[in-house]
Amino acid sequence: MIQISTKGKVILAGAGPGDPDLISVKALKYLQMADVVLIDRLVSPILVEEHAKKEATIIYVGKQCSKGIHTPQNEINELMVEFATLGKLVLRLKGGDVSLFSNVLDELQVLVENHIAYEIVPGISAAFGAAAYTGIPLTARTYSRGVRFLTLYDLKNVSNEQWKDWSSTEDTLVFYMSGQRLNTLVNQFIVHGIEKNKGLAVVQQATTTEQKTQVFQFGDLEKKSLPSFEYVPTLLIVGNVVNLHHEFAWFKEQKETASYFDNHKTLLQNAI
Numbered sequence: 001m002i003q004i005s006t007k008g009k010v011i012l013a014g015a016g017p018g019d020p021d022l023i024s025v026k027a028l029k030y031l032q033m034a035d036v037v038l039i040d041r042l043v044s045p046i047l048v049e050e051h052a053k054k055e056a057t058i059i060y061v062g063k064q065c066s067k068g069i070h071t072p073q074n075e076i077n078e079l080m081v082e083f084a085t086l087g088k089l090v091l092r093l094k095g096g097d098v099s100l101f102s103n104v105l106d107e108l109q110v111l112v113e114n115h116i117a118y119e120i121v122p123g124i125s126a127a128f129g130a131a132a133y134t135g136i137p138l139t140a141r142t143y144s145r146g147v148r149f150l151t152l153y154d155l156k157n158v159s160n161e162q163w164k165d166w167s168s169t170e171d172t173l174v175f176y177m178s179g180q181r182l183n184t185l186v187n188q189f190i191v192h193g194i195e196k197n198k199g200l201a202v203v204q205q206a207t208t209t210e211q212k213t214q215v216f217q218f219g220d221l222e223k224k225s226l227p228s229f230e231y232v233p234t235l236l237i238v239g240n241v242v243n244l245h246h247e248f249a250w251f252k253e254q255k256e257t258a259s260y261f262d263n264h265k266t267l268l269q270n271a272i
Contacts (some may be wrong), residue, residue, distance in 0.1 A: 009083035010111055012104060014097040014123015018233075019207040020044040022129060027093070027121045034091035036083045038076060040234060041250075042095025042126075044208075058082075073103050077110040084116045095233075097125040101151055101176050104191040127174045130206035130235045134213050135248030140174050143240045152178040152185065160192070167192035173237035177235030179204075180228050186218070189238070194218050199242025202226070203235045211253050215245050 009032045016022035023031075023044075031037065031051050040050060041062030060244060061071040070187060076092075083090045098104055098120060111118045120171060127149060131138045138147040148171050152158070167189050170216055182202065196219030204212045216226075 004035070007117065008087045009119070010080050010084050010090045010107075011090050011119050011121060012098045012107060013094070013121035014099075015043040015047060015093050015095055016124045017096050017126040017129030018042070018044055018205060018211075019070070019133075019209045020046040020050075021127070022124050022207060023047060024121065026124060027123060030089075030121065031093065032092050033089060035088040036079075036090045038079060038090065038092045040094050043093050047093075070199060073106050076103075076120065077107060079123055079255070080107065081110060081114050081116065084111075085114070089241040091254065092122070095122045096129075100125050100127075101147060120242060126176065126206055126233070126235050127237075130174075130201075130203040132200060132252045133207045133211060134203055134237075134245055135250055136201060136237060136241055136245050137248075138174070138237075140241055140244070142168055144172045147174065148172070149174050149176065150178075151176045152181045154213070155181055155184065158188075163188045163192045166238075167194040170240070172237065172241050175236040175238070178231030179232070182228060182234075182236065185236065186221050186226065189218060190222055197243070198238065198240055199245070201237040201242045201245060202229065203237065204229060204232045206233070206235055209254065211254060212247070213249070215242060218244070 013027040013030060015027060016024075023094075025252070028051060028158075031047060032053060034052065034056055036057045036060050037048060038053055038061050054060060061076050061079070068130065080090055080092060092107065094102055099122065108118070127138070139145060150173060152175060175185065188198065196217065198218050200218060200221070202214045202215045204210070263268070
């Protein structure tokens with residue numbers, strides 16, 4: 001049920017992992033109604049181009065520090081408060097799911113501090129999108145009984161005990177925002193005794209027309225160096241379930257991968 005406040009309100013919503021058809025009906029309705037849309041770089045630009053109302057204010061607040069593109073979180077917070085205080089319906093639209101590896105806590109705190117009404121609308125996370133579009137079930141009988149969502153942003157603080165646990169677990173491991181640390185991850189898993197027949201999937205730009213998937217077994221990576229994926233959204237999946245990719249992959253991928261999000265970003269910036 002859609003709830004609108006005449007005093008201004010902020011909707012924190014997930015737009016899905018890339019394919020514009022994977023947004024929820026509720027988030028889409030809010031996109032069609034919002035007075036202001038704050039959009040990050042992993043949201044399909046097609047959603048905004050086709051569904052935001054013409055008079056809406058569209059503000060790109062993407063973050064990609066490796067390319068020098070960075071909107072400070074305090075600036076995003078200020079924009080939400082400013083427009084909501086003016087009585088606007090503000091949609092903070094994020095790629096994937098709004099609650100997983102995002103700055104949602106900072107945003108919730110500032111909204112509560114300023115007594116601004118808000119709502120959280122879930123979205124399909126990149127992990128679920130990548131798994132579905134590569135034919136890799138995150139859990140499956142005899143392959144994996146659990147799944148963990150992880151990131152290596154604090155790589156220096158990962159202990160040897162943690163690497164041993166990750167290397168020995170039968171759970172499927174999904175690493176977000178770790179493409180640039182791919183070789184470190186592979187080397188640590190090998191050093192800590194990961195089974196050679198366990199699989200590693202490197203999924204770039206999952207669910208978009210530029211999706212590209214590379215699948216390896218750790219036994220084949222002992223003397224192989226992999227490229228760093230610093231500029232393209234990349235998800236890493238580790239576990240026995242990865243070996244099911246070749247049997248169940250259904251999504252036809254292009255031989256070359258461009259930057260889906262960067263190719264469309266200019267259209268959004270021109271709308272600001």
